[in-house]
Amino acid sequence: MTACASRRVLRPLLALSAIALVGSACSSLTSAPTTSAAHGPVGAVVKLRFVAFEPQRVTVHVGQAVEWRWEDAPVAHNVTFASFHSPTQTTGTFFHTFTRPGTYPYRCTVHPDMTATVVVVA
Ligand SMILES: [Cu+2]
DSSP states (O other), rough: HHHHHHHHHHHHHHHHHHHHHHHHHHHOOOOOOSSSSOOOOOEEEHHHHHHHHSEEEEEEETTTTEEEEEOOOOOOOOOOOSOOBBOOBSEEEEEOOOOSSSEEEEEEETEEEEEEEEEOOO
């Protein structure tokens, strides 16, 4: 009786993780530009903590994404570039895929001292 019950719980869990696997395989194959649902391979990770971007400067290749991770709760931050920005939030992630070489400064509009740079190379 106990064994049957645990099997019943296990099966839907396995089905769910299979769906999750299929889902992530699909999203890594697509190369659509800038949403967090579909982004290029992550070339750099920036953590938001201690009211700073860490590291302050990252370099990625064209077609790669930068992932920002909020690790400063309960302090809210955002990632604001000249042409796009993340929500202001206390937890979570934000991805952006860079499609042109260049030097892109950005900041958190909540904290004027929070500035950083993404360098994109060919
Ligand atoms: Cu901030």
